[in-house]
Amino acid sequence: MLPFYQNIPFFSILLSMVGGVITSLICSPRWAARLHLGILALCCAANGYLAWVLFHTGESFTYMLGHYPAPWGNELRAGPLEAMLCSLFALVMFLCVLGGLEDIQHDILPKKLPLYYLMLNLLWSSMLVMVYTNDLFTAYVFIEINTIASCAIVMAKDTGHTNMATIRYIIMSQLGSGLFLLALALLYGITGQLLFPSLRQAIEVLDTTGNYALPLTVLTGLMVLGLAIKSALYPFHAWLPGAHGNATTASSAILSGLVLKGYIVLLIKILYQVYTLPVARKTHIFDVLFVLAVIAMFMGSWYAMKENHLKRMIAYSSVAQVGYIFLGIGMGTAAGMTAAVFQIMAHAFTKPLLFVSAGELIRVSGHHKQLYYLRGAAHRAPLAGVGFTMGGLSMIGLPLLGGFVTKLFLAQASLELGWQNLLAFGVLVASSVLNALYYLPVILLIWTHGNPLKEELDSGARTAPCRSKPVVFDLPMPPAFAASALCLMAGVVFLGVFFNPVSVLIHQGLALL
Amino acid sequence: MSAKELWGRFAAWVNGEAAPAARFEKDYRPHLPSPRRRRQEEDSTGHAKTHEVLLYRVSTVLASVALIGILLATVTQLPLHGTPGTPDQNEVALRYVEKGLEETGAVNLVSGMILDYRAFDTFGESCVLFLTAMSVFVLLWNDKHSLPPKLEAERKEDDQILAEEEMHLLRHAAHFLTPFILLFGIYVVINGHLSPGGGFSGGIIIGSGLIFYATACGQKAVSRFFDRKAFYILNFICLAIYAGAKSYSFFLGANHLENPIPKGIPGAILSGGMILPLNICVGIVVACTMYAFYALFNKGDF
Numbered sequence: 001m002l003p004f005y006q007n008i009p010f011f012s013i014l015l016s017m018v019g020g021v022i023t024s025l026i027c028s029p030r031w032a033a034r035l036h037l038g039i040l041a042l043c044c045a046a047n048g049y050l051a052w053v054l055f056h057t058g059e060s061f062t063y064m065l066g067h068y069p070a071p072w073g074n075e076l077r078a079g080p081l082e083a084m085l086c087s088l089f090a091l092v093m094f095l096c097v098l099g100g101l102e103d104i105q106h107d108i109l110p111k112k113l114p115l116y117y118l119m120l121n122l123l124w125s126s127m128l129v130m131v132y133t134n135d136l137f138t139a140y141v142f143i144e145i146n147t148i149a150s151c152a153i154v155m156a157k158d159t160g161h162t163n164m165a166t167i168r169y170i171i172m173s174q175l176g177s178g179l180f181l182l183a184l185a186l187l188y189g190i191t192g193q194l195l196f197p198s199l200r201q202a203i204e205v206l207d208t209t210g211n212y213a214l215p216l217t218v219l220t221g222l223m224v225l226g227l228a229i230k231s232a233l234y235p236f237h238a239w240l241p242g243a244h245g246n247a248t249t250a251s252s253a254i255l256s257g258l259v260l261k262g263y264i265v266l267l268i269k270i271l272y273q274v275y276t277l278p279v280a281r282k283t284h285i286f287d288v289l290f291v292l293a294v295i296a297m298f299m300g301s302w303y304a305m306k307e308n309h310l311k312r313m314i315a316y317s318s319v320a321q322v323g324y325i326f327l328g329i330g331m332g333t334a335a336g337m338t339a340a341v342f343q344i345m346a347h348a349f350t351k352p353l354l355f356v357s358a359g360e361l362i363r364v365s366g367h368h369k370q371l372y373y374l375r376g377a378a379h380r381a382p383l384a385g386v387g388f389t390m391g392g393l394s395m396i397g398l399p400l401l402g403g404f405v406t407k408l409f410l411a412q413a414s415l416e417l418g419w420q421n422l423l424a425f426g427v428l429v430a431s432s433v434l435n436a437l438y439y440l441p442v443i444l445l446i447w448t449h450g451n452p453l454k455e456e457l458d459s460g461a462r463t464a465p466c467r468s469k470p471v472v473f474d475l476p477m478p479p480a481f482a483a484s485a486l487c488l489m490a491g492v493v494f495l496g497v498f499f500n501p502v503s504v505l506i507h508q509g510l511a512l513l
Numbered sequence: 514m515s516a517k518e519l520w521g522r523f524a525a526w527v528n529g530e531a532a533p534a535a536r537f538e539k540d541y542r543p544h545l546p547s548p549r550r551r552r553q554e555e556d557s558t559g560h561a562k563t564h565e566v567l568l569y570r571v572s573t574v575l576a577s578v579a580l581i582g583i584l585l586a587t588v589t590q591l592p593l594h595g596t597p598g599t600p601d602q603n604e605v606a607l608r609y610v611e612k613g614l615e616e617t618g619a620v621n622l623v624s625g626m627i628l629d630y631r632a633f634d635t636f637g638e639s640c641v642l643f644l645t646a647m648s649v650f651v652l653l654w655n656d657k658h659s660l661p662p663k664l665e666a667e668r669k670e671d672d673q674i675l676a677e678e679e680m681h682l683l684r685h686a687a688h689f690l691t692p693f694i695l696l697f698g699i700y701v702v703i704n705g706h707l708s709p710g711g712g713f714s715g716g717i718i719i720g721s722g723l724i725f726y727a728t729a730c731g732q733k734a735v736s737r738f739f740d741r742k743a744f745y746i747l748n749f750i751c752l753a754i755y756a757g758a759k760s761y762s763f764f765l766g767a768n769h770l771e772n773p774i775p776k777g778i779p780g781a782i783l784s785g786g787m788i789l790p791l792n793i794c795v796g797i798v799v800a801c802t803m804y805a806f807y808a809l810f811n812k813g814d815f
Contacts, residue, residue: 192601
């Protein structure tokens with residue numbers, strides 16, 4: 001018998017998949033939500049325990065799925081980093097759903113609500129598998145689940161905007177999956193393996209003998225390209241603002257806080273376990289990612305600066321923040337990877353905080369997302385105002401908040417580099433200034449007194465959309481939102497203050513990948 | 514905006530008379546000029562628009578040609594399929610071919626591979642199907658009360674036409690053929706571990722049989738025995754059985770315990786351990802999904 005904790009990854013995956021299947025029989029939205037939140041809480045606790053055990057013993061293990069050993073059967077692999085990320089993702093997803101509960105009920109038809117939670121359950125299971133997998137084909141199958149489920153949670157809102165955004169999203173996302181599958185087929189053709197460790201051996205042999213050099217380079221490019229499209233690296237970001245900006249609050253928060261990160265974690269795993277850093281460096285894939293990341297950090301902020309729609313602005317800011325992650329990966333060093341993983345964690349707290357707070361600010365402004373109507377929103381919902389302010393300041397890089405530490409780590413990591421050093425420094429500074437240029441005015445705006453929609457309604461310049469239901473501004477704060485925003489804020493501050501132990505853990509975990 | 518205007522705006526903002534940036538104004542347009550202005554531009558010049566379209570077309574073609582070129586160059590470097598000594602003829606394939614029958618008990622090696630060696634991937638695939646059907650529900654499941662009147666009228670008309678139209682040939686053929694199609698589908702599913710076929714292909718046959726029957730005799734005829742509730746319950750039972758059976762065997766395998774399920778005699782209908790029930794589960798999920806697609810795209814409900 002294995003020690004008990006080694007069964008945790010598989011049973012977390014199974015629990016969330018079976019939970020998704022069971023949800024199809026539940027008619028009550030309330031119970032579907034409870035089941036989903038329960039599964040997430042359980043996964044968070046179990047994976048947290050697993051991470052704790054693995055950090056203490058300093059080991060990583062493989063888990064055989066079935067009676068056949070690895071290259072023949074399927075396999076999962078768990079190390080401390082994977083367990084920690086899963087536990088953290090479960091926590092963030094729990095908080096996203098909790099914080100967006102009010103909007104979910106407002107935006108989605110009651111009879112489709114259980115289906116929405118079904119999608120979330122399966123989305124969560126696919127996130128788990130993408131982090132824990134040790135097999136490229138299993139990764140592909142669950143990338144498909146992830147793609148479909150994330151498109152479904154965007155279109156669940158069922159308005160013209162979300163349907164258009166979903167069409168865009170599904171086309172781009174399927175292109176990404178297709179490129180990944182193409183790369184997988186090529187890789188199988190030249191190595192005959194699908195399992196990460198076997199692939200690593202085969203690629204080492206190819207690297208030393210120099211056989212199949214062209215296919216190897218091309219497929220590396222295709223694989224990274226596929227995953228980059230799915231995680232919205234700059235030139236492939238076109239689907240992101242629509243999908244993240246128009247979906248319901250919880251979907252936006254989950255998509256930009258977690259779903260983008262799932263693919264990046266998979267990419268890091270592939271780079272570490274299949275290619276190993278020195279071999280990957282020879283294909284120059286890191287240089288390409290570095291350059292694209294630099295452009296992403298500029299262009300994401302540039303687009304965000306021109307946006308007058310609050311959620312789209314936050315979505316464009318995700319493009320810039322994904323650029324930070326790829327900047328760390330593109331350095332191609334262990335320090336860069338640590339910074340990238342730290343940014344994955346910091347952004348996983350900050351962006352949901354921004355989206356959840358923005359959802360609440362929008363709710364108390366008569367569901368208007370245009371910045372003009374958000375004047376004074378923070379006075380109508382003070383906690384959401386504080387949350388948005390804190391998230392924005394973290395993005396700008398105020399010390400004691402998560403975003404600052406990312407920039408610090410990225411700057412430190414860039415000291416080891418050659419020609420990229422000055423470029424990385426410059427772009428970090430410029431990006432901070434750009435972030436400040438679009439977050440600060442909005443923070444000032446929501447704290448300014450006034451209520452444009454109310455003024456318009458009172459003066460008669462505009463009539464309420466529905467006569468029978470007057471627009472209410474002094475809505476009570478939902479307790480679920482309060483709990484979620486407080487926890488997310490605590491997370492951002494925690495990462496900003498106790499960054500040293502966290503980075504040590506990340507470093508240990510990466511060494512065991 | 515000139516420097517003077519910018520300064521003016523800044524001063525106004527400091528005095529509390531204006532918003533800090535233009536994008537906080539009510540009638541700010543972020544991307545393009547308003548549709549009306551754009552149309553005017555097209556009408557007056559007509560050039561800007563065609564330029565843009567041309568640029569898109571040329572760059573699309575160039576990007577595609579470049580990708581095609583790169584991929585063709587790659588393909589020429591790949592090992593030739595079917596020649597001895599290619600990298601994919603390694604210990605993995607060897608064991609599947611040599612020991613597959615003995616280890617899984619399935620004569621059809623493909624079934625053995627997808628439902629025993631790599632059963633976790635297949636569980637993922639079944640979930641993809643289930644999930645796809647459910648996403649179509651999210652998109653197309655209509656509210657009877659909120660259906661646009663025009664669409665409702667169209668649907669009523671369709672029903673009426675279907676009821677009035679005699680379509681003797683089609684209906685008789687459907688009545689005559691559907692049982693055989695379903696039977697053949699069931700045969701393919703149940704013999705999945707013995708002959709080519711299995712849950713995926715058999716499920717497609719059953720699903721198309723149901724679609725055929727629904728096309729000829731109307732969806733109401735099918736919903737007498739297969740409605741939304743049946744769809745949910747069947748899907749649930751099949752996926753739950755799959756998950757239960759496989760997690761039991763995964764758990765035993767990972768903990769290095771013996772598998773108590775007998776393999777049976779290869780070639781007999783009751784053989785291959787769990788492959789037969791799993792094939793049936795996959796077959797039902799696939800058939801349900803196929804029919805659900807048809808019903809939802811056609812009527813938005815079933």
